[in-house]
Amino acid sequence: MxxxxxxxxxxxxxxxxxxxxxxxxxxxxxxxxxxxxxxxxxxxxxxxxxxxxxxxxxxxxxxxxxxxxxxxxxxxxxxxxxxxxxxxxxxxxxxxxxxxxxxxxxxxxxxxxxxxxxxxxxxxxxxxxxxxxxxxxxxxxxxxxxxxxxxxxxxxxxxxxxxxxxxxxxxxxxxxxxxxxxxxxxxxxxxxxxxxxxxxxxxxxxxxxxxxxxxxxxxxxxxxxxxxxxxxxxxxxxxxxxxxxxxxxxxxxxxxxxxxxxxxxxxxxxxxxxxxxxxCSALAGLRLRAGWVGLSLGTSDTLLLGLPGPAAPPAGHVLAGPTPDAPYMALLCFANGSLTRQNHRDRLAGHSWDAFNDLLTATVRGNMGYMGIYYDTAEIVPRAPAGRWLLDASGRAAERVAPQFEARALLEGQALARRAHAEDMGFKLDKSSRLIATGGASVNKELLQIFADVFDTPVYVQDQHANAALLGAAIRAAEVWSVASGTPLPGSELNVSPVATPYPDHDKIYPPMLARYRQIIDTIPKLG
The missing domain is CATH 3.30.420.40 (ATPase, nucleotide binding domain)
Incomplete structure (x- = not known):
């Protein structure tokens, strides 16, 4: 025009x-x-x-x-x-x-x-x-x-x-x-x-x-x-x-x-x-609907969830939603995000993400039972001190583990934590669910594949702009104007591209691991 x-x-x-x-x-x-x-x-x-x-x-x-x-x-x-x-x-x-x-x-x-x-x-x-x-x-x-x-x-x-x-x-x-x-x-x-x-x-x-x-x-x-x-x-x-x-x-x-x-x-x-x-603006920019998850993979990781109603969160925050499609939103911030991933990449694979991803592809989903929780800094969800907990398939502390098992334990542990605490906030998965990834680490296909398997939902990235909060500000202006003026806008359809789809065996592997994650979390020290 x-x-x-x-x-x-x-x-x-x-x-x-x-x-x-x-x-x-x-x-x-x-x-x-x-x-x-x-x-x-x-x-x-x-x-x-x-x-x-x-x-x-x-x-x-x-x-x-x-x-x-x-x-x-x-x-x-x-x-x-x-x-x-x-x-x-x-x-x-x-x-x-x-x-x-x-x-x-x-x-x-x-x-x-x-x-x-x-x-x-x-x-x-x-x-x-x-x-x-x-x-x-x-x-x-x-x-x-x-x-x-x-x-x-x-x-x-x-x-x-x-x-x-x-x-x-x-x-x-x-x-x-x-x-x-x-x-x-x-x-x-x-x-x-x-x-x-x-x-x-x-x-x-x-x-x-x-x-x-x-x-x-x-x-x-x-x-x-x-x-x-x-x-x-x-x-x-x-x-x-x-x-x-x-x-x-x-x-x-x-x-x-x-x-x-x-x-x-x-x-x-x-x-x-x-x-x-x-x-709130990022949720609008990602145009999340109830049942969708926004995953911001930055220095810290943030989960943004559209919710149909309010809930009393055991951790994180519930806010009134910024759009009619998501009347409430949950916000979970995990302090140990990309910086923690980068620290252990450097330790396990030098300074190369390609070498780190090679470690991941050398293992299988479920990691032969190895599970890990890595807090390089005090964690927000749950409120816990810095520490590292690495367990083998029998639940015993694992002292020396091959780098490839540690690499997968780190990422699977992070993805399991995101899902477990999202469920505690009232999030429920169904066939319409999808995960929209943004932030610097959203370019890592191996990481997004783990999230797809753990969440049992496809992962997408947005095509339009990396800054969801900034784009969301302009989109909110446009959508409110569209409703007030009765003028439909062609941009209202979300443009996302699929980057990862769950493997067929995910439902046999990750639900038991999710239960194990909850058991491990119960045993680690907590901050007041």
């Missing part, structure tokens, strides 16, 4: 280390991309990895003005790339989860009166009362304990979908209320990074969306409203007002603000769709 009939959609990803932007067409093809790397492009903020280490042990923060200035820069880079903003029908975005932004009393007035003749960062320089605690912050252990004591650890998990975690916004708010009461009182509104970023586009304090909001230890995932007990445990009677009323992720929060119309040529009726968290 050409001329005025062309329709495009804009997505942002305010991640930890950079701000990325993407423009897609009606067929969801990528037309333009731009990014700003915080450490390199904005050195005046003195970040390392996009964050600043605080004076207090475990404190990790980021200045919100960094993100504002990055938006100025990425918009200018889109201009240079030749983006025609007048064709953009809708905008949405993703933000790093668990970060909080603390707005000053006059912030909304400033957002409402932005001049297109000046940069955003010069007009919003006094809009924030403090720097933003982010997901890497671990300084709220005492506040997590206090929250679980006030509500009950199991009850908190049932209500909010998660136990209390240091990075979660509820404990972060409690710490601010407890240690910096003047900052708390001077704050008019508290946003998540996602709703903060949305606010910049819509020209007012945007509501927190339910999906990202359910990762705060404050939202009742059943009623989809703030829970009074959790609010009382983390702040005072004003906290509900400071947070505002959460909205469904598919909400159009308003037209784009006049600043972007005047400065960049957006049309005044361009819709701004509620921004959400990066993991």
């Amino acid at each position: 050409t001329g005025d009939s062309r329709k495009t959609f804009l997505g942002f990803d305010f991640s930890t280390q950079r701000l990325k932007a993407i423009v897609i067409g009606e067929d969801f093809s990528v037309l333009h991309e731009a990014d700003v790397e915080f450490d390199v492009d904005l050195p005046e903020f003195r970040t390392a990895g996009g964050v600043v280490r605080g004076v207090e042990r475990g404190e990790v923060i980021a200045p919100p003005l960094l993100w504002v200035k990055a938006l100025d820069m990425v918009m200018d880079r889109l201009v240079v790339a030749g983006v025609d903003f007048s064709t953009i029908e809708a905008v949405s975005g993703a933000g790093q989860q668990h970060g909080s932004v603390w707005w000053s009393k006059d912030a909304e007035t400033r957002l409402n009166t932005l001049s297109p003749d000046e940069f955003l960062h010069t007009q919003l320089s006094t809009a924030f009362v403090t720097d933003s605690p982010v997901w890497m912050d671990s300084s709220t252990t005492a506040d997590c304990k206090a929250l679980e004591d006030a509500v009950g650890a199991e009850e908190l998990s049932k209500i909010t979908g998660s136990r209390a975690y240091e990075r979660f916004t509820g404990p972060q708010i409690r710490k601010m209320f407890r240690t910096r009461p003047r900052v708390y009182q001077a704050t008019s509104r508290i946003s998540l990074v996602s709703s903060f970023a949305c606010s910049l586009l819509v020209g007012k304090i945007a509501p927190i969306d339910l999906s990202d909001g359910s990762g705060m230890n404050l939202l009742d995932i059943h009623t989809l409203q703030w829970d009074d007990k959790c609010l009382q445990a983390c702040g005072d009677e004003s906290l509900s007002t400071k947070l505002g009323t959460p909205v469904p992720s598919a909400t159009v929060v308003g037209p784009i603000c006049s600043y972007f119309v005047g400065r960049y040529g957006f049309k005044p009726d361009c819709r701004v769709v509620a921004f959400t968290g990066d993991n």
